[in-house]
Amino acid sequence: MKIAYCVLGTFNSGGMERVLANKANYLSKIGHEVTIITTDQQERVSYYSLNTAIKCVDLQLNYTDDLNKGLVTRLIAYTIKQKKHRTRLSQLLKKLCCNVVISLFDHDATILPQINDGSKKILEIHFSRYKRLQYNRKGFWKWVDAYRSYKDLSLVKKFSRFIVLTEEDKGYWGTVPHIHVIPNANSFVPKNLATGSNNRVIAVGRYDAQKNFSDLIEAWRLVANDCTDWSLTIYGHGPQKQQLQQLIDRLDLNNSVTLHPPVVDIEKAYTDSAILAMTSRYEGLPMALLEGQSCGLPLVSYACKCGPRDIIRNGFNGYLIDESNVAGMAAQLVKLIRDPALRIHLGKNAAQMAHNYAEDKIMNQWLSLFEDVLRVDKDELKYKSV
Template identity: 55%
Template sequence: MKIVYCIVGTFNSGGMERVLTNKANYLAKMGYDISIITTDQKERKPYFDLDKRVSQYDLELNYTDEINVSLFRKILVFKRKQKNHRGKLSALLLRLKADIVISMFDHDATFLHTLKDGSKKVLEIHFSRYKRLQYGRKGIWKLVNMFRSWTDLNTAKKYHSFVVLTHEDKGYWGDLPNITVIPNANSFIPQKHADLIAKKVIAVGRYDYQKGFDELIQAWKHVYRVHPDWSLSIFGHGPLAETLQSLIQDLELQDVVRLCTPVKNIEKEYVSSSILAMTSRYEGLPMALLEGQVCGLPLVSYACKCGPKDIIHEGENGFLLAERDQEGLAGKLVLLMHNATLRKQMGRTSRALSLNYTEEIIMKQWFDLFKQLIKNN
């Protein structure tokens, strides 16, 4: 079976890129013919190691070149690139003769389902239904995002299958007959589990509005008053790096809160920590929670849309807090810092619950979907 994935690029260290790489590698090892088509790769290597059997094609459209231009120019350039994108992608798909083509809900999502290359079309989203409304933008950009959120629903209806990550998110899309829930799988099988002795909290994600690390840093001032001996390491990179570093300096937390560059062996950082914290404003199914869980960490997170409610069983493998409840978040972190027995109990439960997200279990759901789509051809 030939499967094609469409995405902006594989050069980033984000959760979506990691998930795609893991799936592509697994499918290639199972004998599937896998291709990844990108638009903005610019000859950069994939961040995560990609199986040599996976074919890679870049359309050289480079949408991200216009990320900081005015709205008017962005619309003009986007329309031109969309036309070019449609032509290039259609020609390549006709050549590849794929059985199934999957959009990662990037720039191809609005037109991929119209291309007549003989393949079944699947739309896969790694965020929640209301992602665009949670950007926090104002003015005309807010109106643009409201309109795009409305068009997202109409786009999803037009695919042979629409895959979301959580049952919570499925409910937000309404009664779509083509919707399917398939969560992300664990990124790795750890060589060992965290012993939960180190006085370290870990957070992982891009330094942007979505991940809400400003909330976590501000919450840490409450933690620091009680536990100045504990540290927080935030692994990532992104546009808000300087802003976050300034916030750390302003709160005089530079000795205990550190911004760390991404590492490929993030497993090592998880197992040398004792708690995972997350303060995202929105998610799909956060890989940081899954990765922390499989490494045996207790989890403390805001109950944002979507994902934390699917992963965290309140009081069993971690705690869920209302969004923006910095003091509540700090209180749960302090509770776990005080109580090593509770940390270890929650860590054991995390490891047990992580078995629901093994690669074998999740990929079987994808295999079943592929077979069903081809059967209905």
């Protein structure tokens, strides 16, 4: 098959970019022709390595260049770029002659269903039904997000298939007939599992409002009072780094909390830890939970929309905490810190649960979906020819 993915860029170290790289590499390795089409790559290299057989094409639209401009300028620029986007993407897809084109719900999502290049169009979302509202923007943009969230429902119906990451999120979309649940796969198969003996809690994610690391740091203030020989390391980068560091300074936690830059080989960071913590406001299917689980870490997470409820069985491989319950987060971390046997038991259960997200198992679901949508297309042609 000829398969194309449409995304903003592959230069970020985020979970979506990691998942895309893994899927593209898998499909390329088994003989499919894969193209990744970006809009804002700006000649930057992919953060995660891609097979040399994968073709990468950037449309040079650079939507992100306009983020700091005024409202009117930004709206005009977006309208102009959407028109260019439609023209350039249409020309490219007609040249590529793909069987399947997948949108990752970015700027191309409103354009793809209008392009008549002979390919089947699939939409996948890496957040949840209410992702736009969860940005919690103010003023005019709050109403824009509400309107776009309303319009999302009609948009997804224009695609041949619509893929969400969790059963929880599927329920939020109502009666969309062609919706399917395919979770993210594990990013890697760890060489070793965490022993649970290292006195460190790990968190991973972008330093932004979504990941809400300020709550985790506030919780750690309570943990540090009782567990003075333990540390918290948060791997990531982002716009809130200075704000988070100031919070660490103000709470006098510099001796036990570290903001660490992201690393490509995150496996060792997980296996050198004993517990994984997450305080996100919203997710799709958080890669940090999947990766930590595969490395045998017990998981402690806010029960936000969406993902944690699909991954964590409360008391079996970790604990779900009510959103914004800083004291509850701290209490469960202290409970695991004080009970090494419980940490090890939950960690072993987590490693077993990770088999549900094995790469072959998840990618076979994608291959079956591709075959199904193309078979429907062939059946329709056969019917029309009779």
